[in-house]
Amino acid sequence: MAKKKADGTGDRLLDALRVPAGPVDLSAYDTRATTGFEGTKDDGKLKLEELGAEVSDWQERLFAEGRKGGTRSVLLVLQGMDTSGKGGVIRHGAGLMDPQGLRITSFKAPTATEKRRGFLWRIRQALPGPGMIGIFDRSHYEDVLIARVRNLVAPPVWNRRYDQINEFEAELAESGVTVLKCFLHISADQQKERLEARLDDPTKYWKYNPGDIDEREFWPAYAEAYQAALENCNGPAAPWYVIPSDRKWYRNWAVTTLLLETLRDLNPEWPTADFDVEGEKARLATT
């Protein structure tokens, strides 16, 4: 399959959206940007569908490699405030791929047992196997986000976690897991609109949680915690990408494009035959 650019700009979105090393100021990132994309909302939806064939092809190659002794996998980490669209990216982006090659885990508040085992234990349990694309809807980053903002653990505990995460992610990279960390960045106003939409639509009540409003009070503290996470855990083994997410269509296209570019970089080849092709043909003919 031709490795054409996903968009017409000639640049890789991985380069355009990657968070540079150094201090991070989220207010400098435009949540309505459409970096790397030229066209309308309708174009964006169409372009996303068009990525389906190529991203599925790469996914199957990676899966095949994993079946034949390969150890590589991809882990897409989705983080963002409530309503930022982690579920939407999975539905519309990951939904383009074969569900057999996906391992999706949605992390809620840890149970007492999980807490006793250390914050990375349940994360390790959910890692993708060889050839798989793992997707985390929330992740170990919650342990330096809500845990920090809502004082779920003492400051020395969450403070130590940045290093622990960096060690963990370096280990992942060494063991063949390519980590793609996406922060879905929305504005506080956009979140308000989306919560209003949930309250206006009875088919969306189930997604609404009164606690979401309480969390809004802590918006500045979350921004600070996200900045710290993006700054402290942004090594070459697992860099962060900020996805402008006020426009849902752009967000879905952008994350899927990053995943596509990541798969192209891995460039998995179809496994060669580990049997005698002509001999098997002859044997089959006699059956």
Next chain:
Amino acid sequence: MAKKKADGTGDRLLDALRVPAGPVDLSAYDTRATTGFEGTKDDGKLKLEELGAEVSDWQERLFAEGRKGGTRSVLLVLQGMDTSGKGGVIRHGAGLMDPQGLRITSFKAPTATEKRRGFLWRIRQALPGPGMIGIFDRSHYEDVLIARVRNLVAPPVWNRRYDQINEFEAELAESGVTVLKCFLHISADQQKERLEARLDDPTKYWKYNPGDIDEREFWPAYAEAYQAALENCNGPAAPWYVIPSDRKWYRNWAVTTLLLETLRDLNPEWPTADFDVEGEKARLATT
């Protein structure tokens, strides 16, 4: 959403493909049939795509119900000889749905630990949670299929398993799991063609296993074992469906249609608000 018929025949495919109680003779089932469908292969592919919107809508309703205290789920069990298309059904049928609401498990030969725990242990581990659609690519039926044909256990052991399976499936039904068991029925000639196709296409070598040819020798014994399973484990709690599967497009359409009809029967409603909608709107407005 309108509960229109998936096809124009006016009959439910669930009724048309259900295996009647009593002795089962698989040779009486035409593997090339297109029961309940009128139209060409191209029509079939198009009709399958058209099921996507409705099946996704039902899936989301079921998922929402599960999030709000509901306990119901669906379990699609896929069985069939090698190349019958269990993976194809998941890719093209289940692939129409939101991967977040799917739990897919592919069962290989059991490990030593799994064997020690009894054949249903690993099956129970893989059951779908509330609101989920579970999919088994092979299942506990392997324990009365390959186990019987290849003498992996003594006859009294596999013989006892039919009752154990019936007890297990009755328990599932009582706990809210709707089980949909599909046997993807292909002819020995069709399998030969598909194995030839794998040997002719380097992008399919990874799917080929020389052992597949060895298994072909046991085709009549497998047919007998399938007949026994379909006959002995066909209670009202978990009936069997035989899917004519020589035509891939029909197979994909048929299984997806059965799943759609099953979801319609469950008829999950959007959960009502468990909070004060107007109060929350007012509270949100002040943030």
